Amino acid sequence: MKLIIFFLGISTFCFSQKLSFIYETKYKLNSENPDDVNSEKMILDLKNNVSIFRDSVEKEADSLKLNNGKEIFKMGVENKFYVKKNLAQKRIEKVITYLGKDYLLPIEEILDWKISSDQKMIGKYKSQKAETTYGGRNWIAWFTTELPFGDGPYIFNGLPGLIISIQDSNNDYSFNLIEVKKGDNIFDARTKTIKIDWKKYETLAKSYFNDPYDVKSKMGIWKTVTFTDPKGNTMDISVKNKEIQNNILQENNPIELNHKINY
Structure with a gap:
């Protein structure tokens, strides 16, 4: 898979600065129809080992909520990708917004990574292969130590560098990094939550x-x-x-x- 990654002087950034990693996310909501593929841009905003992963619409909704109190909600409960991580505290949480309320769903499944010796170039980055299981699926990831952040898209984290590509073995879900840039404010607008299982x-x-x-x-x-x-x-x-x-x-x-x- 050919990827184009825009690199904006990452070496000049220190860990305390805000960074945004933009991923092209593709997923099949009907596994029996290989042509029915959704594609969205999703954003991992990271600062000081704290990150929020959300699609561009959710990020805009958060900004509107904080700036003028307006709220935009998607209907339904499923197919939500909004994830908060605190890597220092090893805390991963999904946020489900439904009928104007934010529900917090802790992700307690442990990612047991198996790092392979396989390496390849993805864009301009030398990457290494790793595999894990999550959510009843087998996942193949490629990470790079050239972006020294132990984070990645969605709930995925815990490798010696940023996950720049990951997909499940059924090819139902994939996340591929397409852009790296200096980030703006992370702005967490969903702090009043109801904890659920x-x-x-x-x-x-x-x-x-x-x-x-x-x-x-x-x-x-x-x-x-x-x-x-x-x-x-x-x-x-x-x-x-x-x-x-x-x-x-x-x-x-x-x-x-x-x-x-x-x-």
């Missing part, structure tokens, strides 16, 4: 599946809600709910495969 996570996901538009709690089950399609035709909310439920069932290929939910 995977069982509670499943409860939230099923709650969304059963009532995607949350009509029962927000409007009362006696309310009649309708939508208008692009042609101007009116449709009952049950039709829209069914569309979302079908999408969830068809796109049930989570990165944590060992926590896949049976709806």
